Amino acid sequence: MITVISTTFGICLAALLLFLVRRDQLHISHGLGWTLAILLSALLGFAPRLFDATAELLGVSYAPILGVALAIAALVIKALLTDIEVSKMKVRQQRLIQKVALLESALQEATGRPPIDD
Amino acid sequence: MAPSTTHEPRSTSPRAAVLIPALNEEAVVAQHIAEIRAAADLPVWLIDDCSVDQTARIAADAGARVITLPARLGAWGATQTGIREAAARALDYVVTMDADGQHDPKNIAALVKPVLRDECDVVIGSAPQRGSVLRRFAWRLMRLTSGLNCGDLTSGFRVLNNRAINLLAGARASYLDYQDVGVLLMLEQAGLRIIEVPVVMPPRANGKSRIFSSWLVVASYMAHTLVLGTIKRRRPWNAR
Numbered sequence: 144m145i146t147v148i149s150t151t152f153g154i155c156l157a158a159l160l161l162f163l164v165r166r167d168q169l170h171i172s173h174g175l176g177w178t179l180a181i182l183l184s185a186l187l188g189f190a191p192r193l194f195d196a197t198a199e200l201l202g203v204s205y206a207p208i209l210g211v212a213l214a215i216a217a218l219v220i221k222a223l224l225t226d227i228e229v230s231k232m233k234v235r236q237q238r239l240i241q242k243v244a245l246l247e248s249a250l251q252e253a254t255g256r257p258p259i260d261d
Numbered sequence: 262m263a264p265s266t267t268h269e270p271r272s273t274s275p276r277a278a279v280l281i282p283a284l285n286e287e288a289v290v291a292q293h294i295a296e297i298r299a300a301a302d303l304p305v306w307l308i309d310d311c312s313v314d315q316t317a318r319i320a321a322d323a324g325a326r327v328i329t330l331p332a333r334l335g336a337w338g339a340t341q342t343g344i345r346e347a348a349a350r351a352l353d354y355v356v357t358m359d360a361d362g363q364h365d366p367k368n369i370a371a372l373v374k375p376v377l378r379d380e381c382d383v384v385i386g387s388a389p390q391r392g393s394v395l396r397r398f399a400w401r402l403m404r405l406t407s408g409l410n411c412g413d414l415t416s417g418f419r420v421l422n423n424r425a426i427n428l429l430a431g432a433r434a435s436y437l438d439y440q441d442v443g444v445l446l447m448l449e450q451a452g453l454r455i456i457e458v459p460v461v462m463p464p465r466a467n468g469k470s471r472i473f474s475s476w477l478v479v480a481s482y483m484a485h486t487l488v489l490g491t492i493k494r495r496r497p498w499n500a501r
Contacts, residue, residue: 241342
C-alpha cells in the first residue's frame with residue numbers, strides 16, 4: 144500500500160515539475176534535481192528488498208526509518224544549499240544597488256540629471 | 262566621464278573623502294557637514310540610505326556630494342557604497358563618520374595623522390567611556406567571543422587607508438550586516454594594522470538610535486554579532 148501511495152505521489156510531483164518547467168515557473172536546473180530525487184524514490188519504492196538489504200548492511204533494525212532519515216537529510220541539505228544561494232543573491236543584489244547609486248550620482252554630477260524615481 | 266569637482270576642494274595630495282551614511286537626519290546634517298568642512302579640507306560624501314525626509318536635499322545644499330541608494334541597505338551597506346567609490350577613485354584614505362553629530366570633526370586631524378605617517382592602516386576614534394552599563398557589558402561579550410582586543414568595538418568614527426578601502430570594497434565584505442565585529446575581524450585577519458585614538462563623543466544630537474530602534478532589534482543584533490565573532494575569530498593555530 145505504501146508503495147502505491149509513494150508512487151502516486153511521485154508521479155503527481157513529476158507531473159507538477161513538468162508543468163512548472165513548461166510554464167517557466169521553475170528553472171530547469173532545479174527541475175533536474177527534483178527529477179533525480181523522484182526517480183530515486185521511485186526506484187526504492189519499486190524495489191523494497193533492495194532497501195531492506197541496505198538497511199541490514201548498515202545495521203538499521205527498522206528499515207523504513209532509514210528512508211525517513213535519508214529523506215530528512217536530503218531536505219536539510221537542500222535547505223542549506225538554498226540558503227547559500229539566497230546569500231549569494233542577496234550580496235549580488237546589494238552590490239547592484241550600490242552600483243546603481245554610484246552611477247546615478249556620477250550621472251547627476253556630470254549632467255545635473257536627478258535620479259530616476261523607483 | 263570625468264568626475265565633477267564641484268564639491269571637492271583644491272587640495273591635491275593625499276586624496277581622501279569623508280563618508281557619512283545617513284538615514285533621516287535632516288535636523289542635524291547641515292550643521293554636521295558645515296563643521297566637517299570647517300575642520301577638514303576634505304570632500305564630504307553623504308550616502309543617503311533611502312531617507313524619507315529631506316536629508317539628501319539638505320546635505321546637497323550644504324555642499325556634500327550625495328549618493329542616494331535606491332533601496333535601503335543599512336548603515337554598513339551605505340558605508341560600503343562610499344568605500345566602493347573611494348576604491349574606484351583610488352583614494353588614499355577615507356574618514357567614516359555618523360550623521361547624527363556624535364563624531365566631532367575637530368578630531369579628524371588626530372585620527373588621520375597615524376595613517377598619513379603609515380603607522381597603521383585603520384584608526385578607530387575610540388570613546389569606551391560613552392554608553393550605558395549595558396552597552397559596555399555588550400562590548401565585553403563581543404570582545405570575549407571575537408577575540409578582538411579593541412576598546413570601542415562599535416565606533417563608526419574611523420580612518421581607513423587604501424589597503425583597508427580595497428579590502429572592504431570587495432564582495433566578501435558585502436556578506437556583513439554591521440560595521441563592527443565582522444569588519445574589524447576581516448581587517449585584522451588580513452593583517453591590517455588597527456589602532457585606537459581616544460576621542461570624546463557627545464550624546465546623540467537627534468534622539469534615539471536609528472539602527473537599534475527596539476529591544477528586539479538589539480537582541481537580534483547581539484545574537485548575530487556574538488555568533489559571527491565566535492565563528493570568525495582567529496583560531497589559536499592561526500595566531501600570528
